[in-house]
Amino acid sequence: xxxxxxxxFLGSVMAVCFIAVLVTGGASAAQEGKFPPLGPLPxxxxxxxxxxxxxxxxxxxxxxxxxxxxxDASTSCASCHSPEAGWGDGGDLSRGYPGTQHWRNSQTIxxxxxxxxxxxxxxxxxxxxxxxSAATGNVAGNGDTMMMEERLRQIPxxxxxxxxxxxxxxxxxxxxxxxxxAFERTVVSNAKDVPFDRFMKGEEKALSDSAKRGLALFxxxxxxxxxxxxxxxxxxxxxxxxxxxxxxxxxxPLRQITLRFQHVIRGVPESxxxxxxxxxxxxxxxxxxxxxxxFRTPSLRExxxxxxxxxxxxxxxxxxxxxxxxEGGGEDANKSPLIKKLGLSDEEKEDLLAFxxxxxxxxxxxxxxxxxxxxxxxx
Ligand code: HEC
Ligand code: HEC
Numbered sequence: 329x330x331x332x333x334x335x336x337f338l339g340s341v342m343a344v345c346f347i348a349v350l351v352t353g354g355a356s357a358a359q360e361g362k363f364p365p366l367g368p369l370p371x372x373x374x375x376x377x378x379x380x381x382x383x384x385x386x387x388x389x390x391x392x393x394x395x396x397x398x399x400d401a402s403t404s405c406a407s408c409h410s411p412e413a414g415w416g417d418g419g420d421l422s423r424g425y426p427g428t429q430h431w432r433n434s435q436t437i438x439x440x441x442x443x444x445x446x447x448x449x450x451x452x453x454x455x456x457x458x459x460x461s462a463a464t465g466n467v468a469g470n471g472d473t474m475m476m477e478e479r480l481r482q483i484p485x486x487x488x489x490x491x492x493x494x495x496x497x498x499x500x501x502x503x504x505x506x507x508x509x510a511f512e513r514t515v516v517s518n519a520k521d522v523p524f525d526r527f528m529k530g531e532e533k534a535l536s537d538s539a540k541r542g543l544a545l546f547x548x549x550x551x552x553x554x555x556x557x558x559x560x561x562x563x564x565x566x567x568x569x570x571x572x573x574x575x576x577x578x579x580x581p582l583r584q585i586t587l588r589f590q591h592v593i594r595g596v597p598e599s600x601x602x603x604x605x606x607x608x609x610x611x612x613x614x615x616x617x618x619x620x621x622x623f624r625t626p627s628l629r630e631x632x633x634x635x636x637x638x639x640x641x642x643x644x645x646x647x648x649x650x651x652x653x654x655e656g657g658g659e660d661a662n663k664s665p666l667i668k669k670l671g672l673s674d675e676e677k678e679d680l681l682a683f684x685x686x687x688x689x690x691x692x693x694x695x696x697x698x699x700x701x702x703x704x705x706x707x
Contacts (some may be wrong), residue, residue, distance in 0.1 A: 388511030420641025542683025570658025
């Protein structure tokens with residue numbers, strides 16, 4: 329049995345896997361069977377202590393759009409993760425809580441339910457924890473948990489809904505994070521709408537010839553599959569690709585303040601804090617010099633809707649990202665040895681782009697902002 333097929337037997341979706349073996353025939357020998365196969369996403373993983381139900385998802389959707397889950401009731405999750413902006417905020421660097429500006433790009437929450445670690449540098453390990461840190465974090469929601477809980481208890485419609493979903497007499501803030509997470513687990517790509525997924529399920533015509541050549545390049549000459557692999561097209565590992573600096577950061581004191589703040593609260597050494605001129609990525613968690621500038625490999629699904637790209641929004645177009653990799657990434661002492669000059673022709677670049685585009689749904693996944701229930705005075 330050849331290595332790639334053996335790898336497939338270990339995987340779960342056999343039929344998909346065999347097709348993967350067929351279509352990757354053009355991949356370079358060195359990469360055969362080495363990486364988890366590309367393919368449609370499996371069902372969303374759901375933690376045992378937060379089972380899904382339609383009523384919970386509906387409640388989570390209301391809360392996701394409700395700005396009362398922030399300090400001054402100005403900033404909901406949707407303020408920075410707007411369905412209309414690919415579930416991010418559309419900017420290169422994210423807005424921040426009033427009075428602040430974020431130093432990182434606002435990530436899409438599309439398919440975030442599939443990651444084991446969240447944030448650009450994997451600082452959070454569950455959607456439930458992530459929602460709490462977003463709503464309370466000083467650069468995002470800046471809310472106090474007790475105050476936010478009290479607000480929920482003063483909204484009769486929420487009291488009723490929390491009772492029905494969680495069986496508690498009053499809303500609790502931790503259940504709010506559970507409901508939001510359940511909603512996020514429904515914000516995922518639908519394989520029926522994604523050309524690449526339809527192709528992997530046997531619909532030969534779902535990919536253009538150009539996209540098929542792009543797929544072969546992705547797994548062969550361009551070497552993207554070394555990091556962007558599996559159904560999510562992410563190895564969920566951390567790499568430094570030498571992403572260039574974003575001038576918007578260099579020019580904005582408010583963004584520099586939040587980066588320095590991050591340095592302080594994550595306990596980086598004094599000498600590093602003083603320089604604070606760039607995002608240190610995985611270093612915040614490990615404090616190992618080799619981890620400076622390493623970020624979690626992002627999924628490549630739904631890119632059509634989620635520009636700008638990279639942790640700092642350095643690129644606005646996918647063409648720029650492809651040129652960046654073609655030139656061997658950026659300059660950085662810590663750059664991964666996997667990033668090398670590729671020597672792609674113009675046609676090969678177009679093919680790679682066609683393949684990347686085939687990983688997005690034909691139409692964006694939109695959700696209309698719901699009408700939010702009002703406060704009421706209580707006896
Ligand atoms: C002020 C803007 C802002 C607000 C408000 C905000 N976020 Fe975010 N969100 C971001 C930014 C910026 C990142 C990336 C931060 C990082 O990597 O440190 C992010 C990352 C995330 C991620 C990680 C996605 C991934 O791929 O790992 C999730 C999930 C998420 N936010 C959900 C939420 C939820 C739920 C709320 C509301 C409780 C919320 N966010 C509120 C800006 C915001
Ligand atoms: C060494 C591992 C590695 C390789 C090889 C690699 N990438 Fe990446 N890719 C990453 C990491 C890590 C990031 C995030 C970098 C950052 O935020 O600064 C990224 C970011 C991206 C993004 C931006 C996604 C977003 O949502 O912002 C695209 C697009 C992308 N890569 C495409 C490719 C293509 C196409 C190839 C092959 C030519 C490739 N990558 C090769 C690790 C890799």
